[in-house]
Amino acid sequence: MSESLAGKAAALDAADELAGARKLFALDETVYLDGNSLGALPAHVPARVADVVTRQWGELRIRSWDESGWWTAPERIGDRIAPLVGAGPGQVVVGDSTSVNVFKAVVGAIRLCERTGDPSRTDILVDATTFPTDGYIAESAARMTGKRLVPVAPADLPAALGPNTAVALVNHVDFRTGRLHDLPSLTAAIHEAGALAVWDLCHSAGALPVGLDAHGVDLAVGCTYKYLNGGPGSPAYLYVAERHQAAFDSPLPGWNSHTDPFAMTSAYEAAPGAVRGRVGTPDILSMLALEAALDVWDGVSIDSVRAKSLALTDFFLECVELYVPQGRVTSLTPLEHASRGSQIALRCEQAPAVMEKLIARGVVGDLRRPDVLRFGFTPLYVGFADAERAASVLAEVLAEVLAGIPAA
Ligand SMILES: Cc1ncc(COP(=O)(O)O)c(C=O)c1O
Known part of the structure; x- marks a missing residue:
């Protein structure tokens, strides 16, 4: 299962016209899904x-x-x-x-x-x-x-x-x-x-x-x-x-x-x-x-940013649907594109512990108390493989944190 979504992520990344923008930012292996709170550093800014x-x-x-x-x-x-x-x-x-x-x-x-x-x-x-x-x-x-x-x-x-x-x-x-x-x-x-x-x-x-x-x-x-x-x-x-x-x-x-x-x-x-x-x-x-x-x-169209943002959030939801057992998370973000910004908000039990473990494993989103996990998708530097990894690590963390707690 996971291999097929990882394969799909690789194909989507290969076809992504904005993929080249990621190298403009100072980023590491972390999956950074908190650009809806603090955007990443563009690499040329320190010298300026x-x-x-x-x-x-x-x-x-x-x-x-x-x-x-x-x-x-x-x-x-x-x-x-x-x-x-x-x-x-x-x-x-x-x-x-x-x-x-x-x-x-x-x-x-x-x-x-x-x-x-x-x-x-x-x-x-x-x-x-x-x-x-x-x-x-x-x-x-x-x-x-x-x-x-x-x-x-x-x-x-x-x-x-x-x-x-x-x-x-x-x-x-x-x-x-x-x-x-x-x-x-x-x-x-x-x-x-x-x-x-x-x-x-x-x-x-x-x-x-x-x-x-x-x-x-x-x-x-x-x-x-x-x-x-x-x-x-x-x-x-x-x-x-x-x-x-x-x-x-x-x-x-x-x-x-x-x-x-x-x-x-x-x-x-x-x-x-x-x-x-x-x-x-x-x-x-x-x-x-x-x-x-x-x-x-420079040279980036906001329409292509929007198209990628929707594709990324769609793909993340698809991965969550497949990896996370039913009833563990509920999306507060509308499914219809016309009502969706560029983040996915998932409600779950033990959200503070879940986000802490996600961050410790290199998937950085944030928490809105008491029970909302926020994942921001910044199209200029987040890719489809990031979305797949975030969903897969989320599934692992949920299995650990919620072990023994019945699903809703
Ligand atoms: C929608 C919205 N309005 C206002 C603010 C607060 O802005 P500031 O701290 O720059 O005054 C935020 C901060 O995250 C926000 O998300």
Whole structure:
């Protein structure tokens, strides 16, 4: 059995048009299925960071703000990310954490609604299954702006929208289950209700096509340390659709978003374009590590990444089905491609012990307490043989950890 799936994996790897990208990363024999949490290191990044530190900072010192392009890095790198999320130039700016950008986007959207829409709208709808930070920040934004926070499961969002909805904040892919929400139809429904759509792209950018411009998204945020491989704590990004930029009133109008920062005036005047999403001095070391990391996308189409992601997750599920006895694991990730991101989440008993043993045997996924094993599939560096090995080691580990426990 195992030989036939191993053979199938070898054939799939041989036919994989993205297989060559793996050599761009610093990887070893480990099956690394945690790129949905921290992407692997692109092999050329250390030398680029060393140059930033030793030459740009060490030799050019303050001249680098101009000569090394430090000052304009947030918008320049935003334009590198833009095509990966289906945005035209001038709409994405990099900086701060995702959490901070959620704050800018949600408060910014409420202010847009008040300025250009219907100021009497009272409600912020938030994805009830959201990654917690978005919920915490939306709750604070609601308190600050005098709005009401309404948690709603994405499937119930269309029915919950109404004349009181000002803004809806939704995760594109659920961090726990890997479920992909329908961005085009939900954005259309939000607009139909006269509200603004804010999307969190942390688990979709770099894994599947997003189409921000094509689907008329209003604002979006995302991190860069998962499928974009920017490194631990690399800066996040904010998308403000061009049509909203003139009225976008950032709740964090730091001096970097001023139209003339070095005029040092006491009166604030927002810069035009995505730059008004900036706040303070950018974290140049992380920012330029991210810029270097984005080189791995040169010549890569996000459609081929999506095709491989679906093929990998299909194949992993096929291997799990064959290797793992019935009733030992349950997939929380939908089978339909239209509802699947780039991870598989398996529920099982004794999940913490199972993940610990998997990691000890070179299959690195992660755990979402109490009982969810997450396996992220990054198409640029994960292959079909990795998927087969992960499923086979999972079967071994489950047999050991759950010995004597009856299957569900
Ligand atoms: C969907 C989602 N949103 C937000 C965050 C938090 O981002 P940050 O720590 O960059 O603020 C994460 C982190 O994993 C996430 O998965």
